[in-house]
Amino acid sequence: MKDHSVYVALLEKHLSAKRLTHSINVAEQAQLLAKLYGADEEKAYFAGLLHDLCKEMDKDEQLQWIAKSDIILDSILQSQPQVWHGMAAASYLQNELNVTDKAIIDSVRYHTTARAGMTTLEEIIYIADITSKDRDYPDVDEMRRLALTDLSQAMLAGLQYNLTRLVQKGFTISQDTFNAYNYYIMK
Ligand SMILES: [Fe+2]
Numbered sequence: 001m002k003d004h005s006v007y008v009a010l011l012e013k014h015l016s017a018k019r020l021t022h023s024i025n026v027a028e029q030a031q032l033l034a035k036l037y038g039a040d041e042e043k044a045y046f047a048g049l050l051h052d053l054c055k056e057m058d059k060d061e062q063l064q065w066i067a068k069s070d071i072i073l074d075s076i077l078q079s080q081p082q083v084w085h086g087m088a089a090a091s092y093l094q095n096e097l098n099v100t101d102k103a104i105i106d107s108v109r110y111h112t113t114a115r116a117g118m119t120t121l122e123e124i125i126y127i128a129d130i131t132s133k134d135r136d137y138p139d140v141d142e143m144r145r146l147a148l149t150d151l152s153q154a155m156l157a158g159l160q161y162n163l164t165r166l167v168q169k170g171f172t173i174s175q176d177t178f179n180a181y182n183y184y185i186m187k
């Protein structure tokens with residue numbers, strides 16, 4: 001593993017102690033899943049570490065980062081401020097940290113919405129985020145078990161959980177999340 005202390009220091013500036021711990025846990029879980037599924041462990045750790053970098057930024061600042069990228073927010077995404085931080089962080093990585101690796105950038109970008117046809121690295125970051133050791137929700141043990149046995153099944157279960165929550169709360173569902181759900185159902 002490379003030395004990540006520069007990035008941890010950056011995270012300390014942007015995040016609460018609790019979310020910094022979450023970020024490190026996601027990085028560790030992502031590395032473990034990468035090892036298990038034959039993905040790049042270094043990329044998985046790095047993307048996991050930085051995935052929530054913009055989560056505690058003002059929404060206006062998140063929008064500014066998104067505006068610096070090629071990401072277009074349609075009206076549905078505009079109605080979902082809770083997902084913006086993934087896209088903002090993808091832009092931050094590209095424009096501020098000079099990350100050029102598209103696989104890393106996209107796995108950070110899609111950790112909030114998911115999408116159809118995700119790469120293994122994208123799936124790993126999505127699943128690491130909901131199975132990191134700080135997570136505590138009723139079905140977390142089952143999600144952790146699925147994460148270690150079948151990444152596609154874990155994606156489907158994660159999407160079912162998230163979509164159910166969105167519907168129950170009366171929130172909108174982005175096109176990418178909708179397409180991801182259909183993709184993993186049909187897979
Ligand atoms: Fe996040």
Ligand SMILES: [Fe+2]
Pocket residue numbers: 022026051052129
């Ligand atoms: Fe997260």
